[in-house]
Amino acid sequence: MDVSRLLDELNDKQRAAVAAPATDMLILAGAGSGKTRVLVHRISWLMEVEGIAPYGILAVTFTNKAAKEMRGRIEHLQGSSLYNMWIGTFHGIAHRLLRTHYADVNLPENFTILDSDDQYRMVRRVLKSLNLDEKHWPPKQVQWYINGNKDEGLRPQHIETYGDANQQKMREIYQVYQQTCDRAGLVDFAELLLRAHELWANNPQILAHYQKRFRAILVDEFQDTNNIQYAWLRLLAAPTNNMIIVGDDDQSIYGWRGANVENIQHFLRDFPTAQTVRLEQNYRSTGNILKAANAVIDNNQGRLGKELWTEDGHGERISLYAGFNELDEARFNISRIKEWRDQGNALVDCAILYRNNAQSRVLEEALLQESIAYRIYGGLRFFERQEVRDALGYLRLVNQSIDDAAFERIVNTPTRGLGDKTLSLVRDLARAQELSMWDASQRMLSEKRLTGRASNALNSFIQLINQLAQDIAQLPLEQQADHVIKHSGLFAMYKAEKGEKAQARIENLEELVTACKQFVVPEEADNMTPLSAFLAHASLESGETQADDHQDAVQMMTIHSAKGLEFPLVFLVGVEEGMFPSQMSNEELGKIEEERRLCYVGMTRAMQKLYITYAENRRVYGQDKYHTPSRFIKEIPADCIEEVRLRTTVSRPVQNRFTATTGHTAFESTGFKLGERVCHPKFAEGTVLNYEGAGEHARVQINFDEFGTKWLVMSFAKLSKV
Numbered sequence: 184m185d186v187s188r189l190l191d192e193l194n195d196k197q198r199a200a201v202a203a204p205a206t207d208m209l210i211l212a213g214a215g216s217g218k219t220r221v222l223v224h225r226i227s228w229l230m231e232v233e234g235i236a237p238y239g240i241l242a243v244t245f246t247n248k249a250a251k252e253m254r255g256r257i258e259h260l261q262g263s264s265l266y267n268m269w270i271g272t273f274h275g276i277a278h279r280l281l282r283t284h285y286a287d288v289n290l291p292e293n294f295t296i297l298d299s300d301d302q303y304r305m306v307r308r309v310l311k312s313l314n315l316d317e318k319h320w321p322p323k324q325v326q327w328y329i330n331g332n333k334d335e336g337l338r339p340q341h342i343e344t345y346g347d348a349n350q351q352k353m354r355e356i357y358q359v360y361q362q363t364c365d366r367a368g369l370v371d372f373a374e375l376l377l378r379a380h381e382l383w384a385n386n387p388q389i390l391a392h393y394q395k396r397f398r399a400i401l402v403d404e405f406q407d408t409n410n411i412q413y414a415w416l417r418l419l420a421a422p423t424n425n426m427i428i429v430g431d432d433d434q435s436i437y438g439w440r441g442a443n444v445e446n447i448q449h450f451l452r453d454f455p456t457a458q459t460v461r462l463e464q465n466y467r468s469t470g471n472i473l474k475a476a477n478a479v480i481d482n483n484q485g486r487l488g489k490e491l492w493t494e495d496g497h498g499e500r501i502s503l504y505a506g507f508n509e510l511d512e513a514r515f516n517i518s519r520i521k522e523w524r525d526q527g528n529a530l531v532d533c534a535i536l537y538r539n540n541a542q543s544r545v546l547e548e549a550l551l552q553e554s555i556a557y558r559i560y561g562g563l564r565f566f567e568r569q570e571v572r573d574a575l576g577y578l579r580l581v582n583q584s585i586d587d588a589a590f591e592r593i594v595n596t597p598t599r600g601l602g603d604k605t606l607s608l609v610r611d612l613a614r615a616q617e618l619s620m621w622d623a624s625q626r627m628l629s630e631k632r633l634t635g636r637a638s639n640a641l642n643s644f645i646q647l648i649n650q651l652a653q654d655i656a657q658l659p660l661e662q663q664a665d666h667v668i669k670h671s672g673l674f675a676m677y678k679a680e681k682g683e684k685a686q687a688r689i690e691n692l693e694e695l696v697t698a699c700k701q702f703v704v705p706e707e708a709d710n711m712t713p714l715s716a717f718l719a720h721a722s723l724e725s726g727e728t729q730a731d732d733h734q735d736a737v738q739m740m741t742i743h744s745a746k747g748l749e750f751p752l753v754f755l756v757g758v759e760e761g762m763f764p765s766q767m768s769n770e771e772l773g774k775i776e777e778e779r780r781l782c783y784v785g786m787t788r789a790m791q792k793l794y795i796t797y798a799e800n801r802r803v804y805g806q807d808k809y810h811t812p813s814r815f816i817k818e819i820p821a822d823c824i825e826e827v828r829l830r831t832t833v834s835r836p837v838q839n840r841f842t843a844t845t846g847h848t849a850f851e852s853t854g855f856k857l858g859e860r861v862c863h864p865k866f867a868e869g870t871v872l873n874y875e876g877a878g879e880h881a882r883v884q885i886n887f888d889e890f891g892t893k894w895l896v897m898s899f900a901k902l903s904k905v
């Protein structure tokens with residue numbers, strides 16, 4: 184048996200970790216040092232040398248994308264495809280367990296996953312049923328409270344309220360929320376983890392089965408596990424199996440969501456014989472990028488401490504660009520992407536990373552204008568778009584009539600004259616009798632509790648769903664989706680809306696049918712109907728990949744979702760105080776440090792070239808804000824970074840660090856420049872913010888001192904310079 188290929192292309196320390204005898208292990212090392220690579224090779228080694236079947240391996244990653252990549256890499260090393268190996272996220276694996284053992288945790292066979300948006304609606308509904316004012320009990324905060332407790336493994340009865348009336352009320356809301364979910368067979372994300380934990384904690388034989396089955400448990404990105412996840416892993420540990428965890432305390436970026444970096448210390452405490460492996464050579468980034476990232480993270484306190492070095496040369500310096508505003512910033516970035524492409528590079532090797540999802544819009548528009556294909560990971564996810572969720576709502580209700588979240592979503596979409604009052608009556612009855620909304624509706628009708636109009640409306644809704652269920656029972660999945668979209672009234676509703684947005688919605692609905700067509704029921708779901716499997720997939724994946732996977736496209740994502748990934752060319756955008764670090768993080772030292780780790784993660788995604796850009800003037804929630812460059816930029820050693828200066832000088836309305844310039848020649852042929860002060864006969868003085876088009880059709884956006892921001896057609900505007 185030739186296993187040398189499993190050890191080739193590894194350094195000594197990596198090789199020692201891959202080929203170690205059976206043992207618990209902590210691999211603690213910085214970004215790009217080959218942690219994930221070691222994990223992949225170790226899995227292959229365990230199978231080939233230790234003779235562990237794929238069935239005996241459990242590998243946990245942070246995103247579905249990372250799971251897919253890991254599976255692909257192992258299959259590549261093995262030269263064959265893997266069956267029966269569990270590779271997935273904590274949520275995905277918990278879901279798989281609950282599907283198998285639903286009865287042991289009191290779930291209906293067809294339970295439905297409630298995503299964050301559904302959960303929000305559900306919380307609002309519970310508040311309403313308890314007659315609580317959302318002003319005093321903000322639903323987001325309630326959601327936070329429920330998930331936070333679940334992440335700590337706490338059910339309402341475990342929560343100590345110390346006689347505090349507010350705390351008691353919160354606990355009651357949690358309790359009613361949970362009862363409502365249980366009645367409707369709904370499981371939120373945090374519940375997946377908690378139930379999976381309870382499954383093992385309360386069923387020793389089931390736990391013993393999995394302890395015996397999984398001889399090797401490997402966890403990537405361990406620094407971002409939360410307490411319930413770690414507790415779940417600990418249950419699984421047994422003398423007959425080994426745990427290998429991989430992490431980097433400097434990349435812990437989910438503290439805000441309950442991740443606990445101290446789990447690394449807990450692991451060392453709970454697994455005292457575990458070997459610790461440190462890797463220090465970085466294989467990903469050039470010397471300059473690495474030096475800059477090291478310097479930034481060095482400003483954090485209490486690190487476990489590690490230095491990274493590379494054999495690579497310095498490479499190019501990091502480029503810094505100060506945009507006049509976010510549009511100028513986007514144009515600059517897109518012009519560099521065009522250059523990159525025109526030099527014969529693939530777009531897919533280039534990533535734009537931002538702090539917040541909402542930042543993508545401006546960049547998307549600039550990319551669209553230049554007809555550059557792009558793909559967004561996370562965020563604006565396909566399965567989260569309104570029309571897609573509506574269609575899924577119908578499918579869910581048809582699939583499982585007790586799904587209250589789906590019922591609420593579509594009962595009046597399209598509108599069918601069902602007033603809030605009628606629905607309140609249904610809700611009250613459901614709550615009083617512990618019924619689903621569906622069953623409560625049936626009862627309202629049979630007991631003739633409604634007035635003629637309301638009764639007709641509700642009755643026709645019930646008939647519609649029954650009819651749909653009957654019509655699609657024997658159809659293949661994509662025809663089920665197509666039929667429901669066409670006959671529910673959704674298609675007609677959006678068709679009637681007209682305009683580009685409605686067109687996009689129609690296209691999304693059509694795309695949903697395509698998604699159904701392309702859907703392959705995964706191995707772990709072969710006991711489910713295709714429809715149930717697809718609905719679970721839609722909730723779990725929420726479209727981590729949404730565009731055509733084969734098209735060459737720029738990759739766009741939040742820094743959070745870029746974890747573990749790498750790209751030759753990276754743009755880190757919006758790097759200004761108030762954006763990154765975010766405004767909120769300014770209030771607490773711990774939060775600034777988490778933002779700095781996020782910056783470290785972002786920078787260390789870059790292999791060859793890194794651009795850091797920011798906007799001096801940014802429109803946030805419709806208001807212009809002036810921002811200074813992020814403190815993180817100032818933490819980068821001067822010899823690693825250089826400012827980009829373009830051709831012609833632009834005068835700027837605000838004091839800035841650079842006499843930077845722009846190349847907007849099309850606009851400048853009009854005689855005006857971005858940032859210039861101008862005068863208008865009616866609106867008086869203002870500053871040029873933006874432009875669109877050229878020649879006669881050029882439009883210009885001006886922020887007038889007295890009248891605010893306006894778009895004007897250049898040829899009519901009669902502007903003069905101040």
Ligand SMILES: Nc1ncnc2c1ncn2[C@@H]1O[C@H](COP(=O)(O)OP(=O)(O)OP(=O)(O)O)[C@@H](O)[C@H]1O
Pocket residue numbers: 192193194197212213214215216217218219220221431434465466467746747748749787
């Ligand atoms: N010994 C090696 N020789 C050559 N290339 C390597 C070696 N080890 C790792 N690499 C490459 O270096 C890059 C970074 O590796 P990997 O993604 O495993 O790092 P990581 O430590 O998991 O990073 P992160 O902390 O960002 O998740 C990859 O392209 C990987 O293939």
Ligand SMILES: [Mg+2]
Pocket residue numbers: 218219220403747
């Ligand atoms: Mg990794």
